[in-house]
Amino acid sequence: MKLVLLWTDALVWSLVVVLLIWAWVILRSPQIKKTWHTIFKSSIAMASSVVLLFYLFFTLLDSIHLRLALPDEAQKSQTVTYEAQMVSLLDLMFAHNIQHTERTYSAPFATVEYTSSIVVNKEGQTKQVYLPLKYVASDNGFWGKSLKALAVGVCVSLLLVLFHIWWREKRRFVEACKEIVQGKSALPWRTAYVTFMLLVITFIWLYMLSYSYHVLGTDKVGGDVLYQSFKSIRTGVLIGILTTLIMLPVAVILGVSAGLFGGWVDDVIQYLYTTLSSIPGVLLIAAGVLSMQVMMDNHPTWFETTLERSDLRLLFLIIILGITSWTSLCRLLRAETLKISQMEFVTAAKAFGVGKFTIIRRHIVPNLMHIILISVVLDFSGLVLAEAVLSYVGVGVDPTMHSWGNMINQARLEMAREPMVWWSLFSAFVFMFILVLAANLFSDRIQKVLDPRNNT
C-alpha cells in the first residue's frame, strides 16, 4: 500500500491545517471567540454547520488516495508492485458497489432491470422479460435489514454523541446530558446532536442496505448511483472551498493596497478588476478551460493515470474560477479599506509613526475580516451551484470525474426516456440541495452576526 498525494489532496489538507490554525487563533482571542459563540447560538447555524462538517468529512475521506499493492506473486521479487489505479478511502468503503456493476439501468431498491430485454428461452420462444439484477437477490428481506440498519445507526450515533459530550464535559457529564436534553445548554447542542444522529442513521441505513441493493438505482452502464453521489461530494466541496482559498490572498492584497496606497497603484488595480469583470464570467471560464484543455492535450506526459488527469483538470478549473471571482471581493475590500483608513484610530497610528505594513496588519486587515468571512461563505454555495452549470456547458470538471453536474448532465437525456429514469437526477438534487441549503443558512447567520449594519 502506498499513499499518493494528488494536487487537490495537498490543497485540501493544507486547507485543513489552515482551518486548524484559525480555530486556534479563535480560541486564543476572547473577542473572536465570543463572536463565534453568538453565531452558534442559533440552532439553524448549529444544524447547518453539522451538515457542512458531515460533507467535509466525506471530502476528506475521499482525499486520501492509495495505491494498493498487487497481492500476486510479485511479492517474491522483493520489490512491491502497485496497482495502476488509485483508490481513496471512500472507494474502499464502497468497494462492493464498485464491483457490483450491473448491466444497465435499475430503479432504487429494484431487483430486476428497469427496461425489459428480449430473451430466447429454452423452448426457443422469444420473450420480453425484466432480467434480474446480477448482484441483488430477488428476496432480500427489506424490512428486516432496514430495522437492523436503523438499530445499528441509533446505537452508533448515540455512542458518538455521548462520547462527544464526555469529551467536552468530563467533570459534569450527567448534568451536561440533562441540560442538553432539556435544551438548556448555552449553545443549542440538542439541535446539533439531533441533526448529527439523523445524518448518521440515514448514512448507516443507506450504507448497510447498499450491500444488498442498489439503494439509489444504477445508471446507464450499471454504475451504482449512491456511490456516484458520495463521490461527487468531494468535487463540489473542493470547488466551493479551494476556489475561495486561491482567490482570497489575491483579493485581499490587491484590495487593501488599492484602498490604502491610492495613486497609480489604485489605478492599476482598478483597471485590472474592471477589465476582468467586464468579461462575462461563463465565457471567461469557458475560454480558460478550453485553452487549458488544449494545453493538456498537448502535454500528455504530465499525468500517469486518468485520475491524475481529471485531478489536474479540476485544479485548473479551480484556479480559473479563482481568477475570475476575486474581482468583486477586491472591490468591496478596496472600498472598506478606504473607509477604515480615514478612521481616527488609523490617524492615531500614523501620528505614532507606525509603518504602513504594520497599519495594514494591525488595523486594516482585522477590521476587514468580517467582509472576507461573509464573502467566503456566500461564495461557497454559489460555486457549488456553478459547478453543475459549468459541467453542463462542457467546461466543468472532467467527464470521467464524478460530479453532480455530470450526473445532471446525463440525467437530462434520461428524463426524455419513456419511462423516465429519474433517480440520478433525484440523487444529485438531494445531495446538492442539502449542501447548498446548509451553506446558505449558515452564511445567512454569519452575515447577520458579523455585518455591522445589523448590529445597530
Next chain:
Amino acid sequence: MLAYIIKRILYAIPILIGVNLITFMLFFMVNSPDDMARAQLGAKQVTPELIQSWKEERGYDKPLFINSKEEGLSKVTHTLFVQESLKLFSFDFGFSDSNRDIGADIKVRMIPSLSIALPTFIIALITNISLALLLVLFRGSLLDTSMMVVAVMIMSISGLFYIIAGQVLFSKIWHWVPISGYESGWDGVKFILLPIFIGVFAGIGSGVRWYRSIFLEQINQDYVRTARAKGLSEIKVLFGHVLRNGMLPILTGVVVIIPSLFMGSLIMESFFGIPGLGSYTIDAINSQDFAIVKAMVFLGSVLYIVGLILTDISYTLFDPRVKL
C-alpha cells in the same frame, strides 16, 4: 454630460484592449498557430509547408507581439495581436471554424435571445420588487418569515433542476407547451412561455431577498420616520419614499445587465433549443471554436461597459445629488 460620456468611452478603450490581451493570450500563447494548423489539417499529412500556407491564408504567420523584422512603429503594429485587436474593434469578427460569418450570425441570433431575455428580465424585476415590497409591508409577520425560508430554499436549488423539472411537468406530463423549439412572430409565443416562467421563478429567491434587504435598509432611515411623522400611511411611505430611494441601489445592480441581455442565457437557450446567442456560444464551446468564443467575449465586455455607462446616466436621472 457629453464630456462625461466621452470620458467614459475613452476610458473603455484601455479596458477593451486589456480584454483583447487576455483572450489573445488564452488563445495564442497556450495554443500556438502551429498547433491550430495541425489540429485543423489533421495529424496525418502535416508538412511544414502546409502549416505555413494555412497560416498565411489566415494571416497567422506574423509574430505575436513584437515583429523584429520590421522597423519603427510597425515593429508593434505588424503583429498578430494588433491585427486581431483592430479587427475586433471594427466589429469584424471574421469567420468561424466552420467558415460562417460570425458577425452575420450574431445579428440573426440576437433577436431570439432578446425575445427570451428581455421579458424574463422585466417580469422578474416587477415580480421581485412587488413581492419584496409586500414582505416589507408585512415585515416580521408569519408571511414574511415563511416566505424568507421559501426564498432560501428556492435559491439553494440549481437552475438546471428548474429547467428539467419544468420541461417534465409542463411539456412531458401536462403537454401545455412544446418542450423546445423556436419560431419568430406570434406563433412563437408558446415556445418562450416556459423558459420565461422558469427564468423568473429560478431568480425569485435571491431577487426577493436582495430587494427586501434594500428596502429594509431604507425603512430604518430618518427620512422615513419624518414621512411617518407627517401622518402618511404605511403604503404611501413605502411607495412614495422607500421605493424611490431604494431605486438607487437597485439601479446599480440592474441597469448594468440590461445591455448584456443581448447575449442571451446559455443554459436556457440550449435546453429549449432556441437559436440565440447563448446557444451559439455553447455550441462554440462544445466544438471548441475559439473564433466565436473570442467574438462573444469581446461583445460581452463591450455590452458590460455600455451597461456601466448607462448606470451612471440613469443615476443622474434618479438621484438629484449626482451631477455628471
Next chain:
Amino acid sequence: MSNILTVKNLSLSVGNEILLDGVSFEIKHGEIFALVGESGSGKSLTSLAIMQLLPEAIAVTSGNICLKKQSLFALSESKMQKVRGKSIAMIFQEPMSALNPVMTVGAQVAEVLQVHLGLKKEEMKERVLSLFKEVALKDPETRYHWYPHQLSGGQKQRVMIAIALACEPGLLIADEPTTALDVTIQAQVLQLLKTICKQRELSILFITHDMAVVSEMADRVAVMKEGKIVEQAVCKDFFTHPKHPYTQRLLADIKVKKVFHSEKKEHEPLLEVKNLKVYFPIKKGLFQRTVGIVKAVDDVSFSIGKGKTLALVGESGSGKSTIGKAILSLLEETEGMVRFEDQNLGTLNKKDLMPYRRKIQVVFQDPFSALNPRMTIANIIREGMLSLGVGPKGKVAQDKYIASLLLKVDLEASHMHRYPHEFSGGQRQRIGIARALAVEPELIICDEPTSALDVSVRTQVLALLEKLQVESGVSYLFITHDLSIVPMIADEVAVMKEGKIVEQGLVEDVMQDPKHPYTQRLLASAPKLMKEIP
C-alpha cells in the same frame, strides 16, 4: 390654560429591560415645555411614544397619553395617521438625513398638505410658499424646486419646521432640533421657533440635552434620568433653585467655575505656526484638471507656550481640524511652517520626524472611531510605545506602565484586557488620552475631544485634561466649536473663520471684549446661560 397633552404614568420596556418608568407630565396651551436629559435617558423615546412611532420591539407596559381629551393609545393606526402631522407635528435632530434626498423640498412640504387637507395643486404651492416665508427661507420660489442636498443645515431645519407647521398643529415636538447645527445657526433657529410659538399660540415639547438652550427657550422644564422624570419645575425656579441632587450636579457642571487664570507674562513658545497655508485642489473634467483650490487654512500664525493651552474656536468647515493635521505632519502644508522647539517640522524626513512624533500627540473627537475595535486596551496604548520606543521594555514592565497610565486617567488597571466596545464614550475618551500620554508628549492636539460627550462627562474629561497639565506641564492645542468650554480650559483663544484667524488673544480679553464682528456674533449667538458667566 388647559392641557394640550397629558402623559400619565408612561412605562416602556423591551424584553425585561425597562426603558421608561412611570413618566408623567402635561403640556399647556402655548407653552414651551423642555424635556432635558443626557443621552439614553429616554427623552426621545417619550416623544416617539407620543407619536406612536416606537420601534416594534418596544412595548408600552403601562400609562396613557391624551391629546386634549382624546387618548392616543385608544386610536387605531389609521386614525393615528390623521393625528400625526395634523394635530401633533415633529421635527428631528438630523436635518441632513431627516428629509427625503430624492424629493424636492417643496414637494415634501406639499405632501403633508395633500395628505391632511387634500388641497388643489395651486393652493398647495401657495401655502408652501407662504410657509417658507414664515420660516424665513430666502427666495422661496426657487427653493421650492431644490433638493435637500442643495440647502445648508439651517435651511433644511427650516424646511422641517415648515413641514411641521403646514397643517397648523396644536403641538410641536422638537427633538434636539439644533444639536447638529453651528452656534450662530442654532441661535437663529431657536429664535424662529420662539417667534412661531408666540404668533401661533403653539405648544412645543422641546427635547434637548443642552441646559443653556433650555434656559433660553423653555417655560417649564422636566429633567429625565434613566427613564424617570426626577424634577419638574417652572424654568426660572429651576435654574435658581434646583431641588434634585442630579439636577444640581448637571447645572453645576455647565456653569464655568474656572476663573481666567491667564497671566499676561511672556512665555517661551513650544510650538510656533507661521503663515501656514493648506490648499486642496479641486479637480474636474475630462483630464482631472485643477479648476480651483479650497483654501482650508489660509495664512494662519499662532504659538503655544510650554504648559499652556490655546483654544482654536470655529464653526464646522472653518479649517481648524486641518491645522491639527498639519501640525501632526499628516498632510503637506502648501506654504508656511510649523516650528516645534525651533525645528521646522516640514523639512524633516520620515526618520528624523520620529522623535517629534513622540512629542506631539493627538486626542480625537469621536470616541467610537478613535480606538481600533479589534485591539485590547493594553495593545492600543502599547502601540505608540513600541513604535516610538518609549517606556519600559518587556511585556510585564509595559503592562505595569499601562496600568499606571489607566489609573492616571481615572480608569482601572484591570480594564487593559478589555476591548473598546465595552466602554462608554467618556471612558473611551480617557483611553484615548492615556494612549497619547503613553509616549510622554509635550503637546497634545485635542480635536473636539468633548463634543460627542454628555455635559457631566464633558466636565470630567476637561477636569482630567487640566489635572494632567498641572501634573506634567503638557501643552494643549484645543480645537473646539463650543465657546462655552473655552474659559474652562484655555489660556489663549484664536477664533477661526473660513481658514483664517479673525481674532486672537487671551481668553479673558476675547470673551469679554470681542473686537471682530464675527467673534461678537459668535458670542451673541451663544445661549444666555453662558453669557452670565462673570
